[in-house]
Amino acid sequence: MRAEIEKYLQEHLPEEACGLLGGENGMVKEMLPVRNELRSAVSFRMDPAEQIAAMLYLEEQSLEIVGIFHSHPRGPAFPSETDLKEHAYPESVAVICSLADGTWEIRAFDIQEGRMQEIALIFH
Numbered sequence: 001m002r003a004e005i006e007k008y009l010q011e012h013l014p015e016e017a018c019g020l021l022g023g024e025n026g027m028v029k030e031m032l033p034v035r036n037e038l039r040s041a042v043s044f045r046m047d048p049a050e051q052i053a054a055m056l057y058l059e060e061q062s063l064e065i066v067g068i069f070h071s072h073p074r075g076p077a078f079p080s081e082t083d084l085k086e087h088a089y090p091e092s093v094a095v096i097c098s099l100a101d102g103t104w105e106i107r108a109f110d111i112q113e114g115r116m117q118e119i120a121l122i123f124h
């Protein structure tokens with residue numbers, strides 16, 4: 001699962017890539033890619049139609065949205081100020097994938113009202 005995510009992120013360099021992680025009880029079982037409609041190296045916004053399609057798919061599979069991921073091709077493995085401000089789904093974890101040190105580092109954060117707490121993610 002991790003390898004699949006890293007491959008997807010890698011293919012979209014130098015742009016930020018994003019999508020949903022589906023699973024159960026904090027365990028990631030599926031990655032649903034969603035187009036970054038900003039096509040930017042420093043920011044992302046999920047294509048709304050693709051995001052809804054991914055959410056419906058997870059619902060059909062009886063899977064939860066474990067996390068919403070996006071990459072930081074050159075930034076650190078922490079949510080940026082913008083990430084903290086714009087995290088629209090407090091019930092979902094923000095997953096940040098950073099390539100700043102040359103290998104992908106994937107970390108997950110629970111963001112509530114602009115405050116973050118790191119949590120553990122388990123990959124199937």
Ligand SMILES: [Zn+2]
Nearest residue numbers: 072079080083
């Ligand atoms: Zn970010």
